[in-house]
Amino acid sequence: MFGRHLSMFKPHIGQVRSLLRPSNQFGNSIILLQDGLLVQELPVLVRHTSDHSFIIKNFGPVNSHEVQGSEAVSNSVDVSKNKSELTEVKSPTSDEEEFVGALTRTGRVGHIYRLLETATIEGITPFVSLKALIRIAQLESREDASEADKTFARQAVIQKLMRTVLDGGDNETLVNTFTFMKDLKPLGSLDNLWQELQSQCIDKAATGMLTISQIARVIKSLHAVNGTKSAIADHLWQGIKITASQINETNIADLCSILPLLKYSNKVVFHTLMDQLPSFWWKLTPDTACSVMDSVHAAGLGSLELCRILVRWTSLSLHQLSEQHLRVALAFFCAAGHCDDTLQRVAERYCRARGRSDLQPATVAALATFALRFNIRSEVLLETASDHFVSHQSQYAASASPSSAAGGGWRLLQVAPPPPGEVTVVVRALGELDHQPRDRVGFFAAVERHLSESFSAFSAEEVLDICLACVYLRRYPLNFFRQVFNPFFLERVPAGGPDAQRLRTKLSALDCALTFECPGYRGPMLPRDLSARSVARDARAARLAHTVAPQLRAVSGVSQVEPAGPLPQLPLHPLYLPDLTCRRGDGSRLCLFLNPPERYARGTEHPLGPLQLRRRQLRQLGLAAVDLPLRQLAQMVVHPALLRKRLADAVAEAD
Template sequence: MALITLRRNFCHLSDFRIQGALTALKNHPINHVHKVAKEHLHPWFCSVQSEPFRIQFHHACCKKFHSQNGNELHLVGEPAFSQGQDWNRLEQNLENENEQIFYRRLNEFTSSEEVLSFISTLETLTDAMAAGALQRICEVEKKGGQRLPTEILESSVFQAWCFRFGREPSQLPDSTLVTTLQALILLHVDTQSSLILNLVAECQNRLKRGGLHVHDLCVLGDCLIRLQGPECVTLELIICQLQGEKLEAYTPEDIVALYRILQACAEKVDQHQTFLNMINSYSLSIVSYLSPKSISQLLTALVVLDQTQALPLVIKLGKYVVRHIPRFSNEELRKVIEAFIYFGHNDRFFIQALEQHITVFCLTLDAEVVSKVMEYCSRKLILSKPILNAVAETFVCQSEKLSPSQIYELIEPFGKLNYLPPNAPALFRKLEHVLFTQLNYFPPKTLLRLLHSCSLIECHPVNFMEKIFSPFFLQKLQGEESHLDQLSMAQLTQLYLTSVLECPFYKGPKLLPKYQVKSFLTPCCSLETPVDFQLYKSVMIGLIDLLGARSYFASKVLTPYCYMIDVEIKLDEEGFVLPYTVDEDIHKRVALCIDGPKRFCSNSKHLLGREAIKQRHLRLLGYQVVQVPYHEMEVLRSRQELVEYLQRKLFPQNSTIHWQGG
């Protein structure tokens, strides 16, 4: 009788190579043997067990069997089949089942020690499985770039792997070769060891011969970048071979790896732009298959490669980012937001998802991520009260953990967006405390910009004005330059104007005239928003119809206080409109602020901080400020409606208008 045993073993998954046994059984195809094997193997193959099994075929017993008449025997009712096909199928099934069990067990482990302990119990292990085990160690090791512990690197199992792969790398299949190299690099094995050098040399030999699969080329490219950096000359050969492959042969992971390879050669992007255009178009079809990590990597590559023409791809990636926000790591989310800032991408669904995420996890997010979120809101002028409120609470709780630059990045958007959170008193008390205790750690320009932002929302830094107007601070602010930059001078001037107009109790040093600007509206670093030209033209037409002549108002008037007024109208004591050339008997000056969309937060009617402080200061200087916002102008349908609207705005108490000639 044939002896075919299945010995159940809960500690071992052994003898993965049973080709010799199968060959012996093929040479003696007895139907009874096949039946017994099938009956015994079937429950194991079909059951879902967490424990592995050991399979052993006793060849000597199998050799005792022979066919009585030399023909195949079949069970009654079973169809006849080719013995070669049957045993080939059985052999393949056995190998596949063994690998499935192996990888299923492998994925259950959560530490390198568990993986090594498991491997040490196995009697035989294929090269592919050994490479898979190395990959699993890479997955469970999250050491932030550190090397593997010495006890793992020096373990007998790990050393056996190194010896095995380094001895005859030419015998390894392509995929196993590059996968092993990648795993060892990620595990920070010595890059100058003979093992790594032998594997790299073998990979390069096969690359020169050609024939590597797309995936293997992508993995190899990633390995060489990690080993030799973007200067690696072999990368060009890899890119050349990848260009010869059909894009349909790339998996989504391969596409992302290809972007990373091209990213490493960003200085040569012009040479590969045609290829990049093809990849950008093709990538639209694979976005839905990408993981959060891959989406982050792809967006980062698009930034480095300056693919501003790939906006359709960025927009589609943005739609899937919304779905994955809770699944991004801190670093991945930071890179996604950086990319959106770079490409100017703004999606209300992304903002809503970001709001939900920030309000829940703000206290646990890295400061760099929170800073990047605030930068995004500031750059895109997004007044998100849930985000700003959550960040304000976080600052009060965790300000001690923040660097000076991070403190600035968190506070600056409140001033820029002209928003005071509900906990504003606690927020600015905490900020004042931080400044008193850490003032010397703040770079001069960072400190100036921080204090200027506070002044925009009427949180005046009176206790620090004496410092920033002092010659010592101004000298530090100037640094090695021959003069102060224009933006710093403008911010100093506006802070000084604030101290005069809004803080009359301040009696400290004044800002010397040589540090003051003449106008806040400058081409490169303006503290005002230029008037919207189309809106300005419409108002001009209405004012001419209303007042009767162009001579009754002046446009784009620079005041002695550095502010530019869009339209100025002069009135005498009786309310008559004077020609703009008259400089006597002026009782009131009307400052008409023609506020286009750029003077407001994005998609809102909330005035920006720099426009709010301008209008506040103009009122304190004696001007009658009249605001003409774009959203009120948009509803006007005729010229007559425009004139009536301007009349209500300029002369709300009078039904008729008076003017006198000059």
């Protein structure tokens, strides 16, 4: 049975050959790695020797009996050394710092050559060689190119310095040299030294002889040299797996930063990280935690365990979070689709601690987006948003400013296409969550002022969202309906594409709502939509309707129970599609809706703004809406008597 599953992981030979360039020192192969329930096909490095080819490392500590059969292995990995000695980062001595200071004070390349000639062989260490290479590159960028070409000793000096770095055994200097030389690759006779430098970095990274931070820097350099998602960098997961015990709060940000750069091995690196994170998550600083969130989101990874850990960290470190840190955290949880009671309390505590007057509009918009994303009808969050909007309305922009969108380099805050305006987010949150602002007059006056002053700055969808949110709260935008139902505005609605039908539906819903509810509105303004098109329906509600229909027929006083179709007086939208229709004993017609949890406030059965609007519109049509929570009815299916009683109560209470 297991063999059948393994047949899915057959390596594609054409892809394997393209992973690495042909090399006399390294080849490549593919193995199957099982990590818990995860079985993954991963590329591995293979070192070529005179008569043998073997996979570098066995993803564990180096044992002497593993390398006795090959002299090449014993030459490249000294098994007598301790692992901590192999990855130790050495600090420069006082003599090295003094020599580097002399290099810094020199003003010409020729002076550096003379200074190197006077130094002893022991004085030219790998650390000094790297600083000399950097200083030579800095001075050559200032001097005339012809003067640099006249220096015949340049090739010999650079070759000697690079050879010192390669043979010095200082891993930190080796990685720093590779990071520096990736932008200044030597030409001519020095190209072989560059290839040797790259091979040594790859070899030591794959065999676990570098630290986690050093491996991350090597992968970033390979990414810069070889392009997006370098195939060579994908092989270095071996070294990360070997040195997994080194992962801690100081290098986890470096490790996470390489996840977007890996194509095949990012999952195994992520699982390795998750194995170590529970042992130190409370030690993370706000910048480190935000870097982890940003990199994991950019790599398209994530897990429920990671979200729970980060929620606990956010609750623990709330007093250390700046507003930008909070925006990054909320954006991460919104993108991951994770919310629990602890996270909701964290957002409420932050609002109480900071106060409404000290928050920035971008932070208020982030809190409103968070509440809107998870249908959190929290009085603390929504009152904070409405009060801040009224008292600081001059600080809100019609569209997000470039500074707030950039977010200090966090990719979580860089949204493309451009983010909706902060005004739109705040108004939508109050309208769709059915929360009346405390200062209704001041709030809607501020909304009207923003629309009148910056109507053209809002996108067409933002204008429709603001108008619909006002309708949900029974504040009708009569002063702007002539601007909305205007040929110039309708030209801004795309004629085709994925957004066209959504915007047309919102426009029809606004026209229909104003026609039914607003006496001063002379509508409808739009012609009736007679086009033949389909609309998506919730499959959960459709399946449950077949089960509920027989029980509804058994309710006393209910007749003509049948599946419902679209209501011709209302827009063709899933919100206006009843699941069942029936008649009561008094002859009134009922429309039964099985509402999924997304149409109620989180943790309650309070209907959101669109459901409240639907009830009012059906009442205008002489119909009664029976709203039933889908999750509650699904639990009652196994108890027919209880289900019939619930249906009878809902039918009797329908108005």
